[in-house]
Structures are given as structure tokens and as C-alpha cells.
Amino acid sequence: METTDLPLGFTLDLPDWMEAELKLLPDAVPDLAARMALVLRLARLNTERQSGGPFAAGVFERDSGRIVAVGVNRVVPSACSSAHAEIMALSLAQQRLGVYDLGGPDLPAHQLVVNWSPCAMCFGAVLWSGIRSLAIAGSDPAMMAITGFDEGPMPHEWRQELAGRGIELIEGMLREESLADFRRFAASGQAVYNGRQGA
Numbered sequence: 001m002e003t004t005d006l007p008l009g010f011t012l013d014l015p016d017w018m019e020a021e022l023k024l025l026p027d028a029v030p031d032l033a034a035r036m037a038l039v040l041r042l043a044r045l046n047t048e049r050q051s052g053g054p055f056a057a058g059v060f061e062r063d064s065g066r067i068v069a070v071g072v073n074r075v076v077p078s079a080c081s082s083a084h085a086e087i088m089a090l091s092l093a094q095q096r097l098g099v100y101d102l103g104g105p106d107l108p109a110h111q112l113v114v115n116w117s118p119c120a121m122c123f124g125a126v127l128w129s130g131i132r133s134l135a136i137a138g139s140d141p142a143m144m145a146i147t148g149f150d151e152g153p154m155p156h157e158w159r160q161e162l163a164g165r166g167i168e169l170i171e172g173m174l175r176e177e178s179l180a181d182f183r184r185f186a187a188s189g190q191a192v193y194n195g196r197q198g199a
């Protein structure tokens with residue numbers, strides 16, 4: 001590779017089908033379970049359209065439910081190991097608002113809603129994002145057992161770490177629906193990418 005081939009930047013995009021999907025979304029989703037249902041729908045569509053892994057996330061204003069940004073997993077189509085749904089949603093929310101800190105002054109509290117618990121990378125991204133609330137469908141080993149996706153070396157004390165940094169954690173929302181979607185993904189035979197897991 002010539003040095004003139006060295007990249008100057010990179011772009012991550014949501015899949016083409018998302019444009020029509022975004023037009024169908026309301027401005028706000030006040031009900032928390034309805035926020036998770038929206039995220040599950042996007043994850044399911046990402047599996048059906050084969051446009052990434054079976055994960056989706058949304059950034060909402062915590063109290064009003066206003067939708068700030070949504071994301072789906074784009075690792076395989078984007079050739080980018082960090083294009084997880086949480087990274088997509090948080091980054092798009094920050095780009096939309098023009099801030100690197102979603103918890104900054106003069107901003108309403110923001111909530112990230114995801115269809116499973118964060119991996120080791122996204123856990124860090126959650127901490128740095130400024131969100132005040134994290135809502136997830138589950139955090140037990142069931143997802144990894146079904147899909148084979150690796151969440152990496154999460155700190156054992158991750159719940160306490162969130163609490164200590166003032167980030168509320170809501171667990172177990174629509175867990176069974178989420179697991180049913182992961183089973184559908186596993187049955188579809190699509191790629192399960194993971195980092196190195198051995199020597």
C-alpha cells in the first residue's frame with residue numbers, strides 16, 4: 001500500500017432501508033416499553049435485510065421520550081469492528097446535537113435503549129457519552145449462548161460503576177421478545193463476527 005492510500009477519515013451510515021423507517025417514527029415515545037419495542041423492531045429489520053448484526057439502539061430524551069437518534073449494528077457491511085448499534089446511536093445523537101457530551105449543561109437527560117447489555121467496548125462508550133439512563137432487554141448469558149456473540153471482558157462491577165457515575169440502569173425490558181429475535185438471527189445463518197478468542 002502506498003502512503004498516498006492512507007485514509008483521511010471514515011464514514012459510518014445506517015442502512016438504506018432506515019430512511020423510510022425513520023419517516024414512520026413519531027417525534028417522541030413517552031412509554032419506556034414502547035421505546036424498547038421500537039428498538040427491537042429495528043434490530044429485527046436489520047436481521048431480515050441482512051444489513052448487520054441483530055442489534056439496535058436508540059437515544060431518547062429520558063423524560064419526554066423524544067427520539068434523538070437510532071442506530072443498528074453495521075460491523076460487517078461497514079468493515080468496521082466498532083460499528084455496534086450503541087456506537088451508531090450515540091454518535092449520531094452527538095452529531096445531531098453538535099455535542100460530545102449528551103449530559104452537558106442545558107441539555108435534557110438522555111437515555112440509551114438497547115436490545116441487550118453492552119459489550120466491553122460499548123460499556124466504555126456508554127460511560128463517556130454523557131447519557132444518564134441505560135435501558136436494556138437483558139444482561140445474562142442467554143444472548144451469547146444463542147448467537148455466539150462475545151461481549152468481551154466486562155468489569156464484574158459494571159452495575160456499580162454505572163450507579164457510581166450517576167447512570168440509571170433499567171434491565172429486563174421485553175427480554176423474551178429480544179431473545180426470540182436472537183434465535184431468529186441464529187437460525188438465519190448470518191455471520192457472527194468476534195474478536196480473537198484464543199492464541
Ligand SMILES: [Zn+2]
Nearest residue numbers: 084119121122
Ligand atoms: Zn458493543
